[in-house]
Structure formats: C-alpha cells, structure tokens
Amino acid sequence: MRNPRDLVILAAGRLPQGRYGGSLAGVGALPLGVSAVEGLLADPALPRPGNLIWGMARSHTQGMNPARTLALKVGLPSDTPAFTINMACGSSLQALILAAQRLGAGATAPILAGGSEAMSDTPHLVPGLRWGFRLGHRQLPDVMFQDGLRCPVTGLLMGETIERLAVKRGVTRLEADAWAAESHHRAARADFLAEQLPHPDLHHNESIRPEITPEALARLAPAFDPRGQITAGNASALSDGAAALLLARREQAGEAPALARVLGWSEAGVDPLDMGEAPVPAVQRLLTAHGLTVADIDLWELNEAFSAQLLVCQRQLGLPEDRLNVAGGGVALGHPIGATGARIVATLVHQLRRRGGGLGVATLGIGGGLGLALLLETE
Template sequence: MRNPGDLLILAAGRLPQGRYGGSLAGLGAVPLGLSAVEGLLSRPTLPRPGSLLWGMARSHTQGMNPARTIALKAGLPHDTPAFTVNMACGSSLQALILAAQRLRDGAEAPILAGGSEAMSDTPHLIPGLRWGFRMGHRELPDVMHHDGLRCPVTGLLMGETIERLATKRGIARPEADAWAAESHRRAASADFQAELLPHANLAHDESIRPEITAESLARLSPVFDPQGQVTAGNASALSDGAAAILVARQDQAEGATPLARILGWSEAGVDPLDIGEAPVPAVQRLLAAHRLMVADIDLWELNEAFSAQLLVCQRQLGLPEDRLNVAGGGVALGHPIGATGARIVATLIHQLKARGGGLGVATLGIGGGLGLAVLIETAP
C-alpha cells in the first residue's frame, strides 16, 4: 500500500549518446535537452510538470538559464519555473535530488528533472578581448579543460587525480583495461530500448565498441603519465547526450503507473585529490541511513568516469561485479557530464525492472571531491 507522500518516478529516459564529434555534434545542449523532454512527455497518460530542474555543466553559448529555454520550447506554460544546476558530473543527479526534496516539502505539481551536455560543442574562450589586445601572444582556454576537466583547487586534470588514486589504492593497469573491455561487452549485449528516447540523428549509443578486448586496450599509451595507466580506452568516452526523469508524489500521479520510488539520497565530500573515491562515503551514509547492507541492493550504477576509479570504489564498498553496471557504463556508453546522473538513474530503473524489480543505488564522483548517491526501489 503506497503512502500519498511517496516520491515516485513516473517516467525516465535518455537519448542515445553520441560520440565526441559524432552524430549529435553541432546541435547544442539545449536542443538535446529539448529532445529528451519532448520525448519523455509525449506519453499522454503522464501528468504535466509544474517546474523543470535541469543539469548542465558546460552552458557556455547555450543562453541564460538553459532550463527555462527548454521548458518553454517544450510547450510548458509560461508560469512554469525552471532553473539550471551546475554541479559538474553530479548536475542532473542533484537536479533529481532537489526535485525530490521540493516534492517532499509540499511542491504542488510533479517536477521534471534531468540534464544535457553537448561536449562536442564546448567552445574556446578569449580572456581579455573585451578590453583589447595591444601586443603579444594570447591563450584560448578550452572550456572542456578550464571549466570541466581541471580541478581549480588542486590544479590537476581529473585523469591526473585518478593516476594518484590508483597508485594509492593499488589498482593495476591490466585490471583497469579488463574492466573497460567488460564495460563494452556488457553495453554491446544490453537491451536499452525501454530507456531510449527517439532522436532523428541517432538511434543507438555511438561509442560502444564490441570488438574491444583487454589485449587491444593494453597497446594504448597512457595519457597523463608515461608510466601511468589511464588511457583513452579505460576512461569514459567524451560524448553528447540528455536524460530526463518525471518525479511526483503519489497523490500527484493522476493514475500513471510509476516506474520506481525514490527512498533516499546522500552526499559526501573528500579531499579533492581523492575525488574518484567520493562515492564511497556517499554510499556508506545512504546505506546506514536506511539500515541496509551492500548485499541488500539488487543493482548498482556507479559512473565509470575511469575504470580505475570504479575499481577503487567497488573494492572499498565490496560491490559484487555481477550487480554492478550490468549494462556497461561510462567507458562504453560515454559520460556527457550534465546528463550522466539522470542517465544512470534511467538505466538503473529499467535494468532493475527487466530483472524483476528490487533495490538499486545510483552514485557518482564529482570534480572537487564530492559524491552523490540515490536509493530507488522498483516493482516487477
């Protein structure tokens, strides 16, 4: 028997994810987000959202408050509030958490949460141009690096922090390559039809490479340290994508059949040098708050920003491999920063339902040393 105050996910879906410079390149994060929102809300049985919370970590050139643009272009009424969340990799998962908090605190209508990212379209900047250049060379900072992949506190690129973490936690290169190959294998054999939303340019995830093996990955050169282990093959693929989730209380469902319940969430912080293991304390807090053990969770979605990072978290938490990222992860599917949090929740829900329902946890690490985790439950 459901409680009228239960927090329900009524719909969850995502676009097929495009590879960097691929089929979704040039479209922009707002049009990608609009496609996801329109696709999700196309079902006439769903109640209309009263607000939109949208994650986007690289909003340069996408106009002020992209969430409001998406809401209005999707045909939502002018009185629909909307705002954009930038929490780097956690943007759309935080948007979902904020939606759940607002509903718990009495929001009058369902809330649409999600996120989009067009990593192929991130621009370069020309600092100082406003006041003119008189003489000398100037730099053109890459937004991808400057406002995304480099930590302003440590000065290190995310991959450089993972090299340090892998050494600290004893993860070897062959282990990371093996997980990366397994991610592609799982993604290639997974059925994503229940979670995919239509897009005219792309019908499938574009970065999956079923032919990849640990042996072929072993031939790639490290990117950040000649003696290190992080390569283009065992790190998440740069990609373009969008995902959306409609959340409501039970008393707002208007007869729609829910996909899942949101049972709780947590966040945590660690030393920015240890960003890769920030999901560990977030998950520990979440489980403790609900008096659960790792063995009680039927499926886990832990974002694969890097294979080595996932392995660090998996071993510290004791997550069983056969319940972890069962349909592959960011290494194979891609990691469109602002969309990933909602993407892993959508995947988790549909993979759980395909396996008969149960409890699931979606979690990820965030640049600057932050972690988020969300606990959901689905019925068969």
C-alpha cells in the same frame, strides 16, 4: 503499503549517446535537452510538470538559464519555474534530488528533472578581448579543460587525480583495461529499448565497441603520465547526450503508473585529490541511514568516469561485479557530464524492472571531491 506521499518516478529516459565529434556534434546541449523532454512527455498518460530543474555543466553559448528556455521550448506554460544546476558530474543527479526534496516539502505539481551536455560543442574562450589586445600572444582556453576536466583546487586534470588514486589503492593497468573491455561487452549485450528516447540524428549509442579486448586496450599510450595507466580506452568516452525523469508524489500521478519509488539520497565530500572515491562515503552514509547493507541492494549504477576509479570504489564497498553496471557504463556509453546523473538513474530503473524489481543505488564522484548517491526501489 503504498503511501499517497511516496516520491515516485513516473518516467525515465535518455537519448542515444553520441561520441565526441560524432552524429550529435553541432546540435547543442539545449536542443538535446528539448529532444529528451519532448520524448519523455510524449506519453499522454503522464501528468504535466509544474517545475523544471536541469543539469548542465558546460552552458557556454546555450543562453542564460538554459532550463527556462528548455521549459518554454517544450511547450510548458509560461508560469512554469525552471532553473539550471552546474554541479559538474553530479548536475542532473542533484537536479533529481532537489526535485524529490521539493515534492517532499509539498510542491503542488510533478517536477521534471534531468540534464544535457554537448561536449562536442564546448567552445574556446578569448580572455581579454573585451578591452582589446595590443602586443604579444594570447591564449584560447578550452572550456572542456578550463571549466570541466581540470580541478581548480588541485590544478590537476581529473585523469591525473585518478592516476594518484590508482597507485594509492593498488589498482593496476591490467585490471583497469579488463574492466573497460567488460563495460563495452556488457553495453553491447544490453537491452536499452525501455530507456532510450528518439533522436532524428542518432539511433544507437555511438561509443560502444563490442570488438574491444583487453589486449587491444593494453596497446594504448597513457594519456596523462608516460608511466601511468589512464588511457583513452579505460576512461569514459567524451560524449553528447541528455536524460530526463518525471518525479511526483504518488497522489499526483493520476493514471500514470510509477516506475520506481525514491527512498533516499546522500552527499559526501573528500579531499579533491581523492575525488574518484567520493562515492564510497556517500554510499556508506546512504546505507547506514536506511539500515541496509551492500547485500540488500539488487543493482548498482556507479558512474565509470575511469575504470580504475570504479574499481577503487567497488573494492572499498565490496560491490559484487554481477550487480554492478550490468548494462555497461561511462567507458562504453560515454559520460556527457551534465546528463550522466539522470542517465544512470534511468538505466538503473529500467534494468531493475527487466530483472523483476528490487532495490538499486545510483552513485557518482564529482570533480572537486564530492559524491552523491540515490536509493530507489522499482515498483
């Protein structure tokens, strides 16, 4: 039975994802967000949002509170509240969760949630310049590393934590490379038409390589440890992108049909050294709270920050490969940090609908040892 207070997704889409230094380089995270939101709200049947919650993990140079600028640039009224979230990889999924919580608590209008990231445009910093330099050399910290890829708690790059986790959980280089190749092949075969929003500079997902093979990946040198297994080929591609979703209570939808119903969400924390397996307790809590098992879920979207990390989670949870990242994942499509949570939800919604509907879970691990998971059902 459809309840007027059901939390529903009325629209879900994302831009084509550009490779690092590719077609979207130089555009900027805020303009990417503008393109995504304008594309999403182009449907006149959709009700107008009364609030905007936006994820962005690398907001340097994008101005104060980019969400507010975004709301105004897409033509929302000046009385529309908006705020920006930085939860690293979980930024835009947390934005969606917060939107759902506010709607459940009585928000009077639909809420737009999503995220954008321009990894190609992250700047270098010049610490100390404000008060002047005298003698000696100075460093130019890379925001990509300083505020994104390096854990401030452990001091390790994300890839270094996955090297440790792969050894701990027994995932091999051969297995990671095989999954990476499969991710590219699935993405190359996938139909993204329903979820993809237009951008004038890019019409396809720029990082997908349908010709890639495990044998070719095996020739790549390890990126973090000469004896390790993480390479540029079995890690997520650095990329630029944006994704957006419109959430509402069913009673606020007007004539717009609901794509999916949001049933619940969960959060979890683990030791920062085990960041990559944080989706495991998040998913377990989510399923337990709803009286479900892995077998009840029709499709899974688990962000591929690294192939080895995905395999660690997949094996601990017992996820069937034929229901997991059926359209490829971050290794092939890219992982624009602040946009990825919304991207995997958009993909999940539309891939479920292509297959006749059902239950889906979107989940990801977050630097610092956090995990998020979301349960939805397509209409």
